[in-house]
Amino acid sequence: MARRAGQAHLHQAKVRKSDEFYTQLDDIARELMHYQQHFRNQVVLCNCDDFAQSNFARYFIDHFDELGLKRLICSYYHAAGQGRAACYEQGHITNITLQGDGDFLSAEGRALLAQADIVVTNPPFSLFRAYLNQLLEYHKKFLVIANINAITYKEVFALIARQQVWLGVNMGRGISGFIVPEHYELYGRETRVNELGQRIVASNNCLWLTNLDHQQRHAWLPLKQRYYGHEELYPRYDNCDAINVNRTADIPSDYYGLMGVPITFLHKFNPEQFELVRFRKGDDGRDLKVAGKATYFRILIRHRAASA
Numbered sequence: 001m002a003r004r005a006g007q008a009h010l011h012q013a014k015v016r017k018s019d020e021f022y023t024q025l026d027d028i029a030r031e032l033m034h035y036q037q038h039f040r041n042q043v044v045l046c047n048c049d050d051f052a053q054s055n056f057a058r059y060f061i062d063h064f065d066e067l068g069l070k071r072l073i074c075s076y077y078h079a080a081g082q083g084r085a086a087c088y089e090q091g092h093i094t095n096i097t098l099q100g101d102g103d104f105l106s107a108e109g110r111a112l113l114a115q116a117d118i119v120v121t122n123p124p125f126s127l128f129r130a131y132l133n134q135l136l137e138y139h140k141k142f143l144v145i146a147n148i149n150a151i152t153y154k155e156v157f158a159l160i161a162r163q164q165v166w167l168g169v170n171m172g173r174g175i176s177g178f179i180v181p182e183h184y185e186l187y188g189r190e191t192r193v194n195e196l197g198q199r200i201v202a203s204n205n206c207l208w209l210t211n212l213d214h215q216q217r218h219a220w221l222p223l224k225q226r227y228y229g230h231e232e233l234y235p236r237y238d239n240c241d242a243i244n245v246n247r248t249a250d251i252p253s254d255y256y257g258l259m260g261v262p263i264t265f266l267h268k269f270n271p272e273q274f275e276l277v278r279f280r281k282g283d284d285g286r287d288l289k290v291a292g293k294a295t296y297f298r299i300l301i302r303h304r305a306a307s308a
């Protein structure tokens with residue numbers, strides 16, 4: 001019991017630590033290039049971002065005219081004091097005085113959110129559920145960085161299954177790493193120093209989550225494998241009438257029943273090609289199992305043609 005409490009504490013500490021991971025300009029540019037058409041005449045809010053420091057702010061200022069933005073608003077949280085906010089429009093910066101700490105959930109944070117059309121940032125992972133709920137509550141368009149674990153939350157999966165939210169273009173190693181503050185201890189982590197002298201930690205566990213359309217989610221996944229004639233490679237689950245597929249690349253083109261695929265399939269998910277049916281569980285409500293052993297986070301999908 002004490003050990004479990006200790007582990008939970010360690011996990012929490014780790015999550016809070018990644019709250020202070022700052023996003024690199026290159027990673028922002030590499031994702032934002034896929035969404036240019038959405039930004040014309042829009043008010044963009046970066047609500048976990050210091051106007052003077054954040055690379056999100058820098059990206060939107062640098063590309064303000066090219067994107068045809070109407071306004072950029074940034075607000076920044078200060079745990080033990082007064083938050084900061086600023087607005088940028090037609091080359092002019094206006095500071096916005098905040099009474100409170102700049103918490104995105106505060107009344108002042110909500111008032112800024114209400115003014116925005118699109119929210120773009122990397123929010124604190126430890127508050128991700130609350131952060132996403134608020135975006136949905138305010139019916140905002142958004143493009144945000146999340147930990148890959150977020151797509152294993154059943155409420156996030158439900159949003160993805162309903163096509164209200166989807167993955168962005170870059171994920172895992174597609175996001176090159178985060179800037180960490182000087183005082184961080186980085187034992188055992190893959191780190192480097194970039195050309196600006198900033199310490200970068202490679203993450204491999206993040207993705208972009210969005211409700212802005214992009215080309216990649218309409219790309220057809222090429223399917224090279226066949227089920228019939230190779231049945232032994234696709235065992236059936238004990239507790240569901242479905243076959244297990246270990247890698248997205250091995251999804252067979254000729255099997256029209258349910259297939260359990262790894263959660264990372266969502267990165268290749270084209271809703272015109274596949275239907276997301278269920279998350280993780282078999283017919284008995286328990287984790288999907290093959291020969292008595294639970295598989296790691298599977299989602300059940302089928303070819304669209306099968307449900308037509």
Ligand SMILES: C[S@@+](CC[C@H](N)C(=O)[O-])C[C@H]1O[C@@H](n2cnc3c(N)ncnc32)[C@H](O)[C@@H]1O
Nearest residue numbers: 019020021022023048077102103104122123124
């Ligand atoms: C993962 S960091 C990313 C910072 C910045 N968006 C970036 O990408 O470089 C998350 C930021 O959210 C801030 N933060 C933590 N709690 C917050 C809250 N309740 N409201 C707003 N910001 C918060 C943290 O201080 C941190 O600066």
